[in-house]
Amino acid sequence: MANTMQFDLVSPERRLASLQVSSVQIPGADGDMTAMADHSPTITTLRPGILKVEGPEGTQEYVVSGGFAQINADSLSVLAERAVPRGEMTREHMDEMVAEVRKAHEAAKAEEHPNAVDEAAKLLADMVAMGDHIGLPVDSRVPAP
Amino acid sequence: MPSLKDLKLRIDSVKSTRKITKAMQMVAAAKLRRAQEAAENARPYAERFNSVMAGLAASVGDSDTAPRLLRGTGSDDVHLLVVMTAERGLCGGFNANIAKLARNKADELIGKGKTVKILTVGKKGRDALKRDYGQYFVGHVDLSEVKRVGYADAQGIAKDVMARFDGGEFDVATIFYSKFQNVVTQIPTAQQIIPATYEDAGEDEGSSVALYDYEPSEEAILADLLPKGVATAIFSALLENGASEQGARMSAMDNATRNAGEMIEKLTIQYNRSRQAVITNELIEIISGAEAL
Numbered sequence: 001m002a003n004t005m006q007f008d009l010v011s012p013e014r015r016l017a018s019l020q021v022s023s024v025q026i027p028g029a030d031g032d033m034t035a036m037a038d039h040s041p042t043i044t045t046l047r048p049g050i051l052k053v054e055g056p057e058g059t060q061e062y063v064v065s066g067g068f069a070q071i072n073a074d075s076l077s078v079l080a081e082r083a084v085p086r087g088e089m090t091r092e093h094m095d096e097m098v099a100e101v102r103k104a105h106e107a108a109k110a111e112e113h114p115n116a117v118d119e120a121a122k123l124l125a126d127m128v129a130m131g132d133h134i135g136l137p138v139d140s141r142v143p144a145p
Numbered sequence: 146m147p148s149l150k151d152l153k154l155r156i157d158s159v160k161s162t163r164k165i166t167k168a169m170q171m172v173a174a175a176k177l178r179r180a181q182e183a184a185e186n187a188r189p190y191a192e193r194f195n196s197v198m199a200g201l202a203a204s205v206g207d208s209d210t211a212p213r214l215l216r217g218t219g220s221d222d223v224h225l226l227v228v229m230t231a232e233r234g235l236c237g238g239f240n241a242n243i244a245k246l247a248r249n250k251a252d253e254l255i256g257k258g259k260t261v262k263i264l265t266v267g268k269k270g271r272d273a274l275k276r277d278y279g280q281y282f283v284g285h286v287d288l289s290e291v292k293r294v295g296y297a298d299a300q301g302i303a304k305d306v307m308a309r310f311d312g313g314e315f316d317v318a319t320i321f322y323s324k325f326q327n328v329v330t331q332i333p334t335a336q337q338i339i340p341a342t343y344e345d346a347g348e349d350e351g352s353s354v355a356l357y358d359y360e361p362s363e364e365a366i367l368a369d370l371l372p373k374g375v376a377t378a379i380f381s382a383l384l385e386n387g388a389s390e391q392g393a394r395m396s397a398m399d400n401a402t403r404n405a406g407e408m409i410e411k412l413t414i415q416y417n418r419s420r421q422a423v424i425t426n427e428l429i430e431i432i433s434g435a436e437a438l
Contacts, residue, residue, distance in 0.1 A: 043201075045366055045369050
């Protein structure tokens with residue numbers, strides 16, 4: 001089958017998925033992209049978002065909190081910092097992730113490192129957007145940049 | 146010659162010791178299975194990560210723009226030794242072997258006139274090194290409250306190490322842990338994590354890696370991933386350590402159980418012999434008493 005590719009989703013603690021898929025939508029750091037078979041080899045970092053996998057058994061979605069993806073012509077590996085199937089995503093997970101980012105943001109602000117503050121703020125905004133998208137809206141007190 | 150009662154007490158006490166060591170062995174066996182599973186689950190991530198990093202590191206190379214985490218600070222005067230051991234004892238030579246390796250390395254570095262700093266993870270390593278190297282300690286990570294080592298724990302340690310690195314506290318960091326080979330063999334290992342060294346593990350990987358497009362840019366990705374590499378290395382070390390600890394404990398407790406069994410056998414023989422001696426003695430007394438009449 002020429003139009004499928006091997007897809008692996010791994011987090012440091014376990015392997016979440018390994019199957020043949022037709023396409024995967026990746027929340028890349030510079031914008032979403034969809035990878036299909038024969039994509040040019042690419043390595044991209046991820047922002048917090050939804051990973052949408054079109055497999056033989058329909059669409060599966062995973063919530064990822066960052067990491068990176070390695071795309072080859074016939075395979076795609078996503079190495080996520082933390083990845084949870086969307087169905088298993090709970091309020092606690094969300095809150096935990098947001099709290100982590102928020103803490104990083106505060107820390108960056110305390111150090112007055114402009115780049116780091118911007119990055120952390122963007123991460124936080126991404127996280128909030130993702131929360132809205134999956135129906136777990138975050139108490140969005142996004143601190144003013 | 147101990148009395149019959151003393152022997153009886155002795156046998157009972159060894160028996161209860163054997164029960165305890167047997168129970169510990171079985172608990173360790175169960176924990177070992179879980180620890181091994183965790184280590185195996187983490188392997189795909191570490192492998193892929195390292196292969197990507199190997200490609201990136203090779204293409205950025207030794208250029209001056211390479212991040213400090215990869216290139217180093219340019220000197221190697223101050224070494225940080227991260228000694229990872231268990232929180233508990235009774236696991237054979239596990240903790241002692243790691244401590245010994247760290248000790249040798251520390252002595253070697255001090256002999257060369259380098260400055261040594263030691264960060265301990267796990268109580269046992271701290272206790273073992275405190276006496277001779279107490280003045281070099283810069284910190285300690287306590288994992289005694291942690292039931293199951295997670296990636297977050299590794300991130301915490303990595304963050305601590307990174308903060309020290311950014312603060313210019315050291316030039317080279319090495320982690321000490323025990324690699325799990327099988328239940329009876331654990332290999333104490335030293336691994337340098339800063340500056341990071343990535344070896345291309347992969348067959349034909351080397352040639353294909355160079356062709357990747359990078360998004361956002363090679364440097365940005367590298368800067369993003371290097372700190373994760375530190376966390377990943379520490380995480381795999383923690384997991385290997387966890388499996389090694391349980392394996393070492395299992396075989397140590399197996400030995401202890403066997404020794405207790407042998408001891409019980411010996412004591413039982415001694416007990417029976419003295420019991421017979423007492424009976425014989427009593428009979429002789431009775432017979433000689435009857436004859437005297």
